[in-house]
Amino acid sequence: MERCDFSSVITIISDHISESKRGNQSDLMYALFDTFATDEINIEETFDEGAVCRWVNGVRKISPKITKYYSDNNKKSCLSSDIEQNILPMMYDSDMAVREIYDLVIYDTTISDGVKQKLTAGYPFSNSKEKADFLSAVLCFSMERNFIKREPEKSSLKDYGALSPFVKNLIYGAEVPKPCRYFCDRAGEQSELHFMLSEYGKVFLQGIPGIGKSELAKAYAQSFKKEYTNIIYINYSGSLKNDIIKLDFAEDYNANEPEADRFRRHDRFLRSLKDDSLIIIDNFNTVASDDETLSTVLAYSCRILFTTRSRFDEYNDSYTIEEMPDDELLGLMGSLYSEADNHSEILREIIHTVHNHTFAVELSARLLEVGILAPDQLLEKLRAEKAAMDSEDKISAKKDGKSRKATYYTHIHTLFSLYKLSKVESEVMRNLALAPHNGVHAKLFALWLELKNMNAINDLIESGFVKELPGRMIALHPMIQEIALDEMKPSVVNCSIFLQSLQTICMCHGNDVLYYKQLFEMIDSIVDLIDNDDMKTYLLFLEDVFPYCEKYENHHLMQKVTDILSSLLKDSNVGADKDRALLYDYLAIVADDPLVSIQYEERAISTIKKVHSGNIVLVCNLYTNLSHFYHMSGNIKSALDNMGTALQLAKKFKIENHHDNLVRRRNYATFLVAAGQPLYALAELMKLSEVIEYHYSNQSLDYAMVQEDMGKIFCCLGKKEQASKHFKYAFHLYKIHFQSEPERIEAKKQEMIMYLSMEKLM
Known part of the structure; x- marks a missing residue:
């Protein structure tokens, strides 16, 4: 049982x-x-x-x-x-x-x-x-009760490989969101979409913003789910490669796995999917030439449905979604506006005035429901706005290949302006405009914005400006996001509370947060969208973000931050020596060649003209990083010399007991072992364990790691009894600190067993 x-x-x-x-x-x-x-x-x-x-x-x-x-x-x-x-x-x-x-x-x-x-x-x-x-x-x-890990279900190819492996227990968090509860079924469109996917395999579902492309794709997935072994949903982030890397596979145990390796592994699995599987890539709002991974994805054997506001008419498999007929839109208004039956003729006029645009109709109905305007008053406002537009060009084309009718945006602008947003609601809209399309957790967003309660967010959800997404996530509708970015102009200054909250998290390098993925997605979107109107503050924000990205091996964001810093600091009038030293340090970290990294670190150190209490932490870190790169290059002597310099400076400026210096001393011991001086390394670690016990705790994770290091050295010296003693205490602490990560505990156990089974190495 x-x-x-x-x-x-x-x-x-x-x-x-x-x-x-x-x-x-x-x-x-x-x-x-x-x-x-x-x-x-x-x-x-x-x-x-x-x-x-x-x-x-x-x-x-x-x-x-x-x-x-x-x-x-x-x-x-x-x-x-x-x-x-x-x-x-x-x-x-x-x-x-x-x-x-x-x-x-x-x-x-x-x-x-x-x-x-x-x-x-x-x-x-x-x-x-x-x-x-x-x-x-x-x-x-x-x-x-005591946790016993279950073995994850293994996928198997059915019918001798004719069908895809099940992904339910292999890929987490890629389920298709349900369509909105008031989705209007477009007559025949789902069936036509299914025919095209069956015929061509890949379909670009294109149309103007706010017309209902995403909802149609979600509804199709729900209606035809029995036709597919798997349906995988991806909300496009701007990079298909990054989206494939971010897919959460059951086998993704190694947080430090290089992104290139993870992409190859995920890509290899996706290539194994057959015609019975469907991938939906939502909001693929780009052009083919701008995403280098598109050709790779189009080569997959499974079916793929893109929703996009861009034009892909050069493909035979593009399908353009058009405006909905009056009766269906009246039904939509009826589901949102309780008095719709009493004003059907005026509502029909409103629908015509906004050119049967789905999202404009939805906002109109929501505005009427909250009672800001009566139907005839709203119609009058929209007609006045339409008359003002009649003399203008109604079509505009953007440089990125997207096309849109300017009238639709003007309607949304008008409806948006009719809402009298409170100061708090305006703050929510301005800061939420910086969020990625897949949203941000509502509670985290409120925390970061220092809101006293969720009332403003809930009111904006009721108005239709803010969308509720699965998992208590929230986001702005893409059209509203563009308008908020244009009108509210979120910047470093007017979003200072939000940015400071994120920066404070990133400054606590030793603290782990469960929501780090959402944190980095939020920061990634911010640096793409925010207006930099305070250079000093923005530089500090970027400089504090990078080390936290490094902690979680987020190479994509690390590279983006260094690119932005490099661009900003090209101007000699921008930043100070400290900023340039940090940039060279970050460039060294993202470089692939340790010899190149050494050059960057030496340049960073030379940028600091004088060492003082205000920059001592930075200088110690620079020497520490330089020693690591020398170690990677095989130059152990230079590695020891530079780490020694960092330790001497830390002692001179009385920061030898700071947490960073504890890690530095562990690394110094590692280099001593590599230099053939294990007894000196043991002496250093024994002193370090006393420091940690006195200033921190002998139950801390740092203490566990020092005990493990000592056990490894004793193993290399052939002293298994002493090694076992240190390993046992370290493992005891690991079980406490990693109790929710049994894979990590088991990995530590196996590593210690491996060391104990080794012959004497020194």
Whole structure:
């Protein structure tokens, strides 16, 4: 019988929720752990789709922070309340779900009879509260008990390779979002789209902004999902290569894997997909020549549906979506405006005035619903705006190959201006305009903008300007984003609170954050869109972002930051010596050749004219990095000399106990071993362990790493007993610090076993 763990329990719960109500797995976690997610102490906690999928599949332990939170009996009652209010109403047969979980507990031979009786007391249950209490108790038990990792399901080619491997348990977070609940089914368009995909394999679904391309693609995926073994959704970021790298594969355990290697591995798998699989690439708003990976993707054997506002008429497989007919748009207005039936003729006139543009019709209906204007007043405003445009050229072409009708943008401008945004709403719009198309987590955004509550965001969602996305993400509609960028002009100065929040996170190099992917996507979009009206502040922002990108091996953003800094600092009037030294340091880090890196680092050091307390941290880091590059090049003597210089300077300026210097001393010991001086290295590490114990803790991760280093040296000296002692203590600490990452714990264990099995090397 299956083991009662979080994976088995949540799978039964999920299986008894209808697909129309369930949403994605992150949405289910938010509904289940609602109290946890809204508690002030967990304000930065988000349910990353990839992590959630691993919890559900049993390949990773659920976040210890959640388990610890619900270990409190009072919080267990909150979990029960959330289940009763959020989960049970979504179930189509909660009694059967409870029965299956009851059987799961009863037939699990690894649970004692006493615990079984306690968990199932009162079964069968007579009301929703008793069922919720039972589910809460079993969930808490399943989270608290010893975690046993499940082996991820392996895909297999069916019918001797005729069909694609299943990607459900191989790629996480790539499910197609559901179309909006008021989506108007376009007669025949989904069928025609299916015919074209069957005929050509690759289709460019093109049309003007706001006409409904993305919603049609989502609706098609929902309607024809049974036709495909897999459907993978990608929201285009501006680089297909980067989008393929960012796909979250189950095998992506190595956070330090080079991006080129990860791309090759992901690309190789995508090439294995057959005609029974579909990839949707949404918002592919570029031209073919601007994305070098397009030709690679077009060579895939699977079907691919692009949505784009660009023109791809040179391809036989392009399909242009046109304006919807009046009756369907009246239906759309009726779903958003409660008084629509009483004003059908005026609404029809509004539809004609905005040229049957889907998004303009939607905004009109939402504006009417909030009561800002009556239908006849709105029609009068739109007609006045239309008359002003009649003498103007209605078609404009952008340099990037995109085409648009200027009238549509003018309608949206007009509707946007009719809303009287409060100061807080304007701040939300201005800063959210900097977010990527795939959005930002609503709670994180509010935190970064230092909002007191979510009211302004919720009001903007109601107005239609802000879109709700799966996983509690939010974004501006692409047309609204363009207007907000144009009218509100987000800049370093007027977005200072937002930028300072992100910069503060990046300045804490030793702190890990669960939402680092969203953080970097946000920064990536900011540097593309923000107006630099404060050079000094912007330079500091970029300089603090780079080291945090390096911490998480985000090479794409590291390269982008160095490119921007290089461009800005070409002007001799911009920046100071410190800024140029940092630029050379960053160029050394992103360089592929250690000899080139050495040249950059030496240039960085020579840029600093005088060492003082204001730049000592930077200077020590420069010498440290230079020593690393010498080590990489095989010059151990120069590596030791430069690391020694960094340590001497740190001692001279009394920063020898700073965290950075602890890492520096570990590296110095590593270089001593490489130079054939293991006993000196051991002496250095013993002194370092005393410093960490005194100034930090002998339970810290730094202490664990020093113990591991000492164990490795003892192994190389053939002293296995001493090595085992240090390894055991290090492993004890690793199990504490990496308790939610069993793969990492196991990797450490195997590495230590390997060292203990080696013969004496010195």
